[in-house]
Amino acid sequence: MTDPQVPTAPPETPMTRRAARAAATAGPARPAPRAGRNLPAAVAVGVGLILLILASLVFWPPAFVWLVTAAAVVGVWELDDALRSGRIDPPLPPVLASTALVPLAYYGGPDALAAGFAASAALVLLWRSVGPCDGAARDIAGGVFIVAYVPLLAAIASLMLAQDDGAWRILTFILVTVASDTGGYAVGVLLGRTPMSPSLSPKKSWEGFAGSVGTSALVGVLCVGLLLDGPWWAGAVVGAVAATFATVGDLAESAIKRDLGIKDMGTILPGHGGVMDRLDSLLVTVPVCWALLHIFV
Incomplete structure (x- = not known):
């Protein structure tokens, strides 16, 4: 007889054949990576992108x-799609057309870039003005934000490339930014204890940020000294400031994604997410590197 004081366990729900096969083949659960990414895929994609960039700069x-123009097109598409999930409807044709700012800056210089950005913003305004009034201000602001965030900042890389030693400046900018991401990731995984911004990026730590600054400054010293024949302290400044802005860019995109309720901007790059998930730190860092290298080197 069952003791009335002890509740009996409810009968088990029969397992379906599909669930049984899945349980039999699943094996033990694998712990999620501490840094939250597929490291082998991320490394393979990162190395492939760097080799592609190097080949274009050399040959x-x-x-x-x-x-960069192709990356900007994909980045604009991803950001436009992300904003639509937040009920912001930027006019897609004019923001896609604004990616022409990247080659325009290379062939026309800073004045052409400034005129092109003004024309792109005006085109967004005019395009959306013929639509319904509901949400117009929000959609126009979203469209101008996309133009300023992706094509305009990406076009500054074209200004850097157009200089006599532009290929080496681009390589310096990319290497210090990659060093920031790599150093921060490695130190954060090994020593990260103090969250930097738990609400935006729980895995980003102050220890990782210190690793970003130190690694990027070291790579900056090497690149500015060996590639650009500049003073070592200029390389340290470029690397440290680039790491700071790269971190800010990463946190800024995290804030955008949190606000929109999405994890990644896309899925085109295994181990990374979307193109915008790789461009976030690069886009914010490029104007800083361009300005600092122009002043110090």
Whole structure:
């Protein structure tokens, strides 16, 4: 007889055949990576992208401009799609057309870039003005934000490339930014204890940030000294400031994604997410590197 004081366990629900097969083949659960990414895939994609960039800079520098333009097109598409999930409806044709700012800056210089950005913003305004009034201000602001965030900042890389030693400046900018991401990731995984911004990026730590600054400064010293024949302290400044802005760019995109309720901007790059998930730190860092290298080197 069952003791009335002890509740009996409810009968088990029969397992379906599909669930049984899944349980039999699943094996033990694998712990999630501490840093939250597929490291082998991320490394393979990162190395492949760096080799593609190096090949364009070595064999035909204008190819880098069109490579950046293609990345800007995908980035604009991803950001537009992300904003639509937050009920912001930017006019897609004019923001896609604004990616022409990247080659325009290379072939026309800063004045052409400034005029092109003004024209792109005006085109967004005019395009959306013929639509319904509901949400117009929000959609126009979203469209101008996309133009300023992706094509305009990406076009500054074209200004850097157009200089006499532009290929080496681009390589310096990319290497210090990659060093920031790599150093921060490695130190954060090994020593990260103090969250930097738990609400935006729980895995980002102050220890990782210190690793970003230190690694990027070291790579900056090497690149500015060996590639650009500049003073070592200029390389340290470029690297440290680039790491700071790269971190800010990463946190800024995290804030955007949190606000929109999405994890990644896309899925085109295994181990990384979307193109915008790789461009976030690069886009924010490029104007800083361009300005600092222009002043110090």
